[in-house]
Amino acid sequence: MTATLGAVAKQAGVSVSTASRAFNEPGRLSPATVDRVVAAARELGYQPNHAARSLATGRRGSIALVVPDVANPVFASFVKAAQAQGWQQRQAVLLADTDESPELERRLVERLVPQVDGIVLCSSRLDLAELVSLDAGTRVVLVNREVPQLPSVLVDVSTGIRQAVEHLHALGHRRLAYVQGHPLSWSNSERLRLITEHAGRLGLALEVLNPQSPTYDGGIAAAASIRACGATAVVTYNDLVALGAMAQLTAMGVTVPGDVSVIGVDDIAMATMSVPPCTTISVPMDRAGRVSIEVMQGLLGGHQAEPPLVRLETQLKVRGSTGPA
Amino acid sequence: MTATLGAVAKQAGVSVSTASRAFNEPGRLSPATVDRVVAAARELGYQPNHAARSLATGRRGSIALVVPDVANPVFASFVKAAQAQGWQQRQAVLLADTDESPELERRLVERLVPQVDGIVLCSSRLDLAELVSLDAGTRVVLVNREVPQLPSVLVDVSTGIRQAVEHLHALGHRRLAYVQGHPLSWSNSERLRLITEHAGRLGLALEVLNPQSPTYDGGIAAAASIRACGATAVVTYNDLVALGAMAQLTAMGVTVPGDVSVIGVDDIAMATMSVPPCTTISVPMDRAGRVSIEVMQGLLGGHQAEPPLVRLETQLKVRGSTGPA
DNA sequence: GTGAAAGCGCTAACAG
DNA sequence: CTGTTAGCGCTTTCAC
Numbered sequence: 001m002t003a004t005l006g007a008v009a010k011q012a013g014v015s016v017s018t019a020s021r022a023f024n025e026p027g028r029l030s031p032a033t034v035d036r037v038v039a040a041a042r043e044l045g046y047q048p049n050h051a052a053r054s055l056a057t058g059r060r061g062s063i064a065l066v067v068p069d070v071a072n073p074v075f076a077s078f079v080k081a082a083q084a085q086g087w088q089q090r091q092a093v094l095l096a097d098t099d100e101s102p103e104l105e106r107r108l109v110e111r112l113v114p115q116v117d118g119i120v121l122c123s124s125r126l127d128l129a130e131l132v133s134l135d136a137g138t139r140v141v142l143v144n145r146e147v148p149q150l151p152s153v154l155v156d157v158s159t160g161i162r163q164a165v166e167h168l169h170a171l172g173h174r175r176l177a178y179v180q181g182h183p184l185s186w187s188n189s190e191r192l193r194l195i196t197e198h199a200g201r202l203g204l205a206l207e208v209l210n211p212q213s214p215t216y217d218g219g220i221a222a223a224a225s226i227r228a229c230g231a232t233a234v235v236t237y238n239d240l241v242a243l244g245a246m247a248q249l250t251a252m253g254v255t256v257p258g259d260v261s262v263i264g265v266d267d268i269a270m271a272t273m274s275v276p277p278c279t280t281i282s283v284p285m286d287r288a289g290r291v292s293i294e295v296m297q298g299l300l301g302g303h304q305a306e307p308p309l310v311r312l313e314t315q316l317k318v319r320g321s322t323g324p325a
Numbered sequence: 326m327t328a329t330l331g332a333v334a335k336q337a338g339v340s341v342s343t344a345s346r347a348f349n350e351p352g353r354l355s356p357a358t359v360d361r362v363v364a365a366a367r368e369l370g371y372q373p374n375h376a377a378r379s380l381a382t383g384r385r386g387s388i389a390l391v392v393p394d395v396a397n398p399v400f401a402s403f404v405k406a407a408q409a410q411g412w413q414q415r416q417a418v419l420l421a422d423t424d425e426s427p428e429l430e431r432r433l434v435e436r437l438v439p440q441v442d443g444i445v446l447c448s449s450r451l452d453l454a455e456l457v458s459l460d461a462g463t464r465v466v467l468v469n470r471e472v473p474q475l476p477s478v479l480v481d482v483s484t485g486i487r488q489a490v491e492h493l494h495a496l497g498h499r500r501l502a503y504v505q506g507h508p509l510s511w512s513n514s515e516r517l518r519l520i521t522e523h524a525g526r527l528g529l530a531l532e533v534l535n536p537q538s539p540t541y542d543g544g545i546a547a548a549a550s551i552r553a554c555g556a557t558a559v560v561t562y563n564d565l566v567a568l569g570a571m572a573q574l575t576a577m578g579v580t581v582p583g584d585v586s587v588i589g590v591d592d593i594a595m596a597t598m599s600v601p602p603c604t605t606i607s608v609p610m611d612r613a614g615r616v617s618i619e620v621m622q623g624l625l626g627g628h629q630a631e632p633p634l635v636r637l638e639t640q641l642k643v644r645g646s647t648g649p650a
Numbered sequence: 651g652t653g654a655a656a657g658c659g660c661t662a663a664c665a666g
Numbered sequence: 667c668t669g670t671t672a673g674c675g676c677t678t679t680c681a682c
Contacts, residue, residue, distance in 0.1 A: 002439065002462070004659055015669045020661060030667060050440040051379035052659035055674045060376065061440075062419070070408070076401045083395070083422050087433065092440065094387070095420040097408050108412070114327060115375040115386075115417065137327070216598065243598060269541065273568060275600045329675055340653045345677060355651060377675030380658045 003044035012040035023048070062092035063296055064112040067122040068100045073268040074238070074285050078122060078143070081289030089297050091117070102126060113138050118296045121145070123187060139299040143292050145186040151299060151307035153292045155187075157265065158194055160281030160314035164235055164263045165198035167279075167316060172325035173233035173261060177207040179222045179245065181214040181237030188237060191265065195235060207231055211241055219244020223252060232260055232325050239264035239271045242278050246321060257323030267317060276320030284312050328369035337365035348373070387417035388621055389437040389444040393425045398593040399563070399610050403447060403468070406614030414622050416442070425507075427451060438463050443621045446470070448512060464624040468617050470511040476624060476632035478617045480512075482590065483519055485606030485639035489560055489588050490523035492604075492641060497650035498558035498586060502532040504547045504570065506539040506562030513562060516590065520560060532556055536566055544569020548577060557585055557650050564589035564596045567603050571646060582648030592642060601645025609637050 009019035014037060021029055022037035040046075054060050065082055067075040079095065086093040096112060098105035102125040109126070113119060118139035124131065132149050134140055142152035168176060178195045181188040192208065199206040207229045211218030219241035226234050226245060236242040242264030246256050256262055256276060264271060267282035291310055298308065334344035339362060346354050347362035365371075379385050390407055392400040404420065411418040421437060423430035427450040434451070437444060443464035449456065457474050459465055467477035493501060503520045506513040517533065524531040532554045536543035544566035551559050551570060561567040567589030571581050581587055581601060589596060592607035620633055 005661095006659075016659090017661080017670080018668055021668085024661080028667070033667080047439040049380070049659050051376045051385065052674090053661075054376035055374070055380050055676090056659080056661040058674075065420075070395065070405045071398070071401045073396070073398070073401075076396045076398075079420070080395045080422050083420055084424070087421070092419050092437070093421075094417050095390075095404070095408055096412070096418075097405050099409070112417070114372040216594065247598060270595050270598065273541065273572060273595065273599065330677095331675075341676080342654080342678075343652055346652085349677080353651070358651075374675050377658090378677075380660090381675080381677040383658075 002049075003041075003046045004049070005046070007044055008037060008040045008046045011044060012037045060115060060117045061090070062094055062116050063293070064094040064096060064109075064116045064119040065122070066096045066098060066105060066108060066112070066119065066124070068098050068105075068125075070095070070097050072240075073270070074266050074283070075122060078285040078289040081286040082120065082293050083289075085290040085293040089293065091293070091297075106130065109134065117300050120292045120296060122292075123185060125182075125185065139296060141292050141296050141299065143288055146309075149307065151295055151309065153288055153295060153310040153312065155283045155285070155288060155314060156311040157187075157191055157281060157283070157314050160265070160283075160316050161191060161194040161235075162198055163316035164279075164281060165195060165202060165204070167318065167322065168233040168235075168261060168263070169202045169204060171233075171261065171322065173204070174325070175205045175207075175229075175231045175233070177209055177226055177229050177231035177234040179209045179211050179219070179226070179234060179236040179241055181211075181241075183210075191235075191237065205231075209234075211237070214238055214241055216240045216244035216247075219246075220248040223248035223254075226260065227252065227254055233263075233322070234260060235263045235265075237265065239266040239268045239278060239280055242280070242321070243270060243274055246274060246276075246278065257321050261322040261325075263316075263322060272319070274321075279319045279322040280317055282315050282317050284314070287312055327374075328366075328371045329374070330371070332369055333362060333365045333371045336369060337362045385440060385442045386415070387419055387441050388618070389419040389421060389434075389441045390447070391421045391423060391430065391433060391437070391444065391449070392447040393423050393430075393450075395420070395422050397565070398595065399591050399608070400447065403610040403614040406611035407445065407618050408614075410615045410618040414618065416618070416622075431455065434459065442625050445617045445621060447617075448510060450507075450510060464621060466617050466621045466624065468613055471634075474632065476620055476634065478613055478620060478635040478637065480608045480610070480613060480639060481636040482512075482516055482606060482608070482639050485590070485608075485641050486516060486519040486560075487523055488641035489604075489606060490520060490527060490529065492643065492647065493558040493560075493586060493588070494527045494529060496558075496586065496647065498529070499650070500530045500532075500554075500556045500558070502534055502551055502554055502556035502559040504534045504536050504544070504551065504559060504561040504566055506536075506566075508535075516560075516562065530556075534559075536562070539563055539566055541565045541569040541572075544571075545573040548573035548579075551585065552577065552579055558588075558647070559585060560588045560590075562590065564591040564593045564603060564605055567605070567646070568595060568599055571599060571601075571603065582646050586647040586650075588641075588647060597644070599646075604644045604647040605642055607640050607642050609639070612637055 096108040211222040264280040271278040421433040447468040536547040589605040596603040
């Protein structure tokens with residue numbers, strides 16, 4: 001057991017409350033006293049007991065981060081940034097990985113909520129009703145999911161998608177395919193909506209394809225249908241799918257970007273390493289991580305009138321996987 | 326505020342202590358009473374207050390996971406597995422990312438320790454003395470770092486490295502290079518030691534190269550010195566470096582594996598996606614994650630006499646990046 | 651089998 | 667500026 005505040009107080013010859021104040025509101029104490037307490041504290045190797053403080057204040061000093069899959073580079077960078085930001089704000093970060101399962105997400109959230117000050121849900125698949133009711137219990141911040149009632153930080157792919165479709169159109173492509181992600185996810189709906197809109201505007205034919213999963217393997221599996229549908233250009237839900245599709249297309253003897261152009265979304269490191277490197281829409285997940293924690297902090301501090309809504313801009317990064325129609 | 330145990334007790338018509346027991350030692354209560362309490366609890370939506378429980382028991386119910394870089398696929402999969410395992414064991418997981426900085430690691434650990442039951446340090450770079458003194462305060466489990474006094478789970482690359490060197494030797498290579506990682510890290514020392522040993526045994530010339538960092542970019546930068554040193558085969562500290570080196574080598578007109586063979590370590594997903602796919606030593610970091618949490622649990626439960634030492638086997642996975650000398 | 655009561659270590663009024 | 671005093675919600679002897 002580590003030294004308690006009481007021990008420190010005694011050692012410094014003051015009362016517990018004074019000792020407590022030396023750490024929490026040093027301004028209200030005489031500098032001399034503060035020094036004395038601080039000295040006593042380090043002498044005894046005092047470490048505040050977090051649980052006791054929580055019990056007394058009602059504050060937990062930690063927030064939960066819920067992501068679908070930490071092993072996915074996109075979320076990993078998100079988590080990294082969020083953790084760093086949380087640390088600066090003196091909040092510990094409880095990590096939870098839902099393994100892409102809404103069911104697990106529900107259970108995790110349920111157990112996490114009572115022990116944190118707030119929770120950041122990344123690409124949540126919970127029902128709207130659950131989300132809203134959750135908000136009654138804790139502070140909630142949504143990332144990559146738009147719900148009017150809740151604060152959220154969104155990656156706004158509108159610019160990126162527009163640029164992507166225009167880029168393909170400019171190259172002379174007229175038949176486009178979109179290999180979508182999980183149909184019910186907010187991100188996918190957005191992407192699909194935008195692609196449909198711009199394809200329509202520019203007069204491109206659009207085919208929507210379903211991969212088994214939004215992963216590299218999903219991309220491999222999607223290659224056949226890409227070729228089958230006759231599109232000369234394809235936008236995928238994310239880079240992983242794009243990469244898988246490119247690899248398999250190449251293996252099938254279809255050249256990229258000679259026969260078909262491919263564009264992914266996320267701008268993960270691997271997108272630059274493939275051959276050819278993958279054109280992609282750059283999604284600032286590290287910024288999303290930082291921002292989401294900032295928003296959370298805002299919520300924990302002063303309560304703002306309406307839920308903040310942060311949109312993060314995206315941009316097309318042209319690389320070798322797109323070319324002449 | 327959520328309902329308290331007191332409220333549940335009242336609702337069930339029992340005392341607080343009985344209510345408490347209904348959850349903690351139901352065996353000591355009449356089944357009927359347990360049912361009554363449980364019913365009352367769910368009726369009121371009771372959620373135990375973690376802080377209060379901690380204060381009373383001294384147990385925190387959470388463990389910290391400290392890794393150098395969550396964005397590194399190797400650690401990401403480690404974290405994912407550890408988190409999943411922790412969840413099953415009903416331990417929340419506090420995540421900390423040291424950003425490869427021993428300095429930050431020290432500060433993080435210091436702050437984390439008082440609020441957890443135990444801490445898992447992955448590829449720690451702390452001084453031996455710090456590590457040992459740390460152990461006095463909490464339960465500590467080391468991953469990828471061997472310290473006699475402490476329990477650790479190690480990835481044992483001996484088999485993998487031996488197979489790698491033998492494989493290269495069998496292909497006819499006689500001049501080998503090792504592009505090392507952080508020189509002071511335990512993993513690197515191990516790898517270097519083993520490569521030196523086997524190269525010597527088989528009569529291979531060995532050159533040790535220093536990349537700027539154990540990353541993809543580090544690999545790119547190392548390509549020049551690889552060619553310069555005249556080696557026909559190279560083993561790198563990890564896959565990221567291998568991939569970077571392969572890409573740059575190719576860009577420089579050196580063919581892989583025609584002119585030089587490359588072998589990495591980690592078996593990250595990307596290793597299969599490169600062109601050619603990268604031969605690598607498979608390191609089971611997901612198992613390491615699970616096992617480390619199990620070891621931690623063992624420590625938290627019964628205190629064993631001597632610190633457990635778990636070694637995880639590795640194996641060479643031959644792919645396209647190695648070939649004729 | 652169940653209840654009463656004493657804290658766990660800290661904070662936050664409320665006095666002085 | 668500093669001390670006194672209640673708790674925060676739960677676990678845990680110790681009785682009955």
